[in-house]
Every structure is written in structure tokens, then in C-alpha cells.
Amino acid sequence: MAKDVFDIVIIGAGPAGLFAQFYAGLRELKTALIESTARVGGQITALYPEKTILDLAAFIGIPGRDLVAKLDQQAQLVNGNTFLNSEVTDIKKTASEFSVEINHHAAIQAKSVIIATGHGSFSPRKIDVPGASEAQQAGLLAYTLPDLSQTKNQQFAVVGGGNTAIDYALELVNHGKQVHLIHRRDNFRALESSMTKLENSDLTTFVTPKKISGLTKQAGKLLIQLQDMHDDSVNTLLVDQLIAGYGFTASFETIDHWQDKPQQYQQGFLTDTAQMTTTPGLFAVGDAASHLGKSDLIISAFGEVPIAVNQAVRYFDPDRGGPQHSTAINTKEIFKHG
């Protein structure tokens, strides 16, 4: 990771963090967007990508995944650095800067920080069966997709019945991989068009209604014991890798260990009208920001972002002035591809 000092480090790439990166780009700020998971979109990506969001100004309903795609596309118009699989494990304030620790080792320096962590870091729901931790250590069980360019002629199993599992299975099929989709029920709770694609693909085998009862390493592969949900009969399946797609849970545990953690209020950090927390230079937006009357809605996050970014500039560069209206911005100068 670069040793430069960023103008703003944005923690969390949910809707608030993604929009913050774009807006900060409009102000030509040097930003790093740090996200603990492998994917952007926060709660929308993790919990409800297929739901139609109805309460956003100007959209007569937009599916969650389409909103995330648009936010991501917009953030990529400007210069900004994005680091996925990177959890902020500590924040320390020095005399003039913030030191933001990533994954317990590397630290980056910033003049200001915007916390957009929602209700905490997402971590995958784990499989709790005999042999699971040994299989994970051996690289035969994973909770996110592997680098698919490195996998040739491999057989995968995906377990789970919701969006996460279906997204993983579809991604594998789209890369030409054989997928055994294991679920304890015959029905899946996922986007219909994704299910249709999987059902129409020769690469998918549905293994239902079955639950995994054990995992065993066998000559570099993984032997999955499967128990039938109707008659309890057991059979096995041998694959190169099992990907568990049980979804994610959010936790404040990591944030609770930050050294310069600002004062908390309800489920977030107490913010003033400048979106500043109780630590000067440390701002919060979206679900991570809390004050009397706050609504945890995407539209509220979008409104808080310009306030936080503009006040961050005022914090580290009081003479700079601004902001200007976006109509006065020369996109040829600011957008990466004019």
C-alpha cells in the first residue's frame, strides 16, 4: 500500500462510502476507500441485492444490485484508490494526521477520515460441521470466491440457498466451472433470472434437499458428507473446493478496539451538524453516523456525504474555500476518461 498521505481515508464501501469517494473526487481530493469484504455495496450487496429500493429521489424503484453498479461506476469516474479485503483494525490520531491500520499490519496516513462502516464489519457465516476448520486451513473450504483465473478444470460445490450462494454459483458457471449447488430445501431465495440461468446451464447440478454433515480431506480433494433432509440417508460428493455462501453478519467488534474511537451514540457514532464525530477530523456518514432524529436510509447517507467531505476539507485546509456547484466543474479535467 502506498506511503503517501491521503486527504481523506473513507472506511467502508457501502452506498455512503462509494458516493463519498466520487464526491471527494469532484473536489480533486486524494482518497483511499477501504473495504473489509471482497465486494462493494455494503448491506445492499450482502443482504438484499434483488430488492427494489423505492425511497430514493428520482428513481421509480431501482433493484439493489443496479444501484450498487451505478454507484461503483460513478466512483470509478474519478481518481481514487480502492482497497478490498482490507479491514480497518485501528485508528490513531497523531499531532497532524491519522494513522489508519489495515488488517492488523500496514498503516496508511490521512489528513482526515470519513467513517462509513454502517453497523460494522461483515464477516461470513461459518459452516459448523466436523472437519470444517481443517478443510478451510487446507484451502478446500472458502467463504468467498477464489481467483477464477487460477482454477482450471476444477469441480466446485456451493452451499446455501440465498443470494450469496446463488451469486457465487452463477459467477462460477459464467467462468465455465462445474458447480454442485447444495441446499437443505428444494427452493432458493434468490433473483429469478439468476436461478433461471443456473437451471438452464449444463454446468449446474442441484443437490437438494441435503445438508452437509461432515467434511474430510481426501487426496487433495474434499469429500462432502450429505444427509438427506427427508429420509436421513447419507451420501458423499468429491469436489476440488467447497464455497460456503450462507451470507454475512455485521459486527462492531473490530471497531470497538480502535484506539481513537469516537463517542458512540445508539448504533453509530455521535455526529454534529458538520458530520464530525467527537474526534476532530474524524467524520461519519450513513448508518455509522448517529444523532437525534437520524434515519438509517440510503438517501440520508447521500445527503450527509457532501457535508462530511466539504467539512473535512475545511478541517485540513481552511483557506481552500468551496464547494462549487457541479455544473461549474470541468469533467475533462476531473473524470479519468474525460
Ligand SMILES: Cc1cc2nc3c(=O)[nH]c(=O)nc-3n(C[C@H](O)[C@H](O)[C@H](O)COP(=O)(O)OP(=O)(O)OC[C@H]3O[C@@H](n4cnc5c(N)ncnc54)[C@H](O)[C@@H]3O)c2cc1C
Ligand atoms: C433488508 C434491508 C433492507 C433495506 N431496505 C432499504 C430501503 O429500501 N431503502 C433505504 O434507503 N435503506 C434500506 N436499508 C438500509 C440501507 O441498506 C442502509 O441505510 C445503507 O446500506 C447504509 O449504507 P452505509 O454505506 O452507511 O453502510 P453499509 O451499507 O452497512 O456499508 C458499510 C460497509 O463498511 C464496511 N466496513 C465495516 N467496518 C469496516 C472496517 N472496520 N473496515 C473496512 N470496512 C468496514 C462493511 O463491510 C460494509 O461494506 C435496508 C437495510 C436492510 C438490512
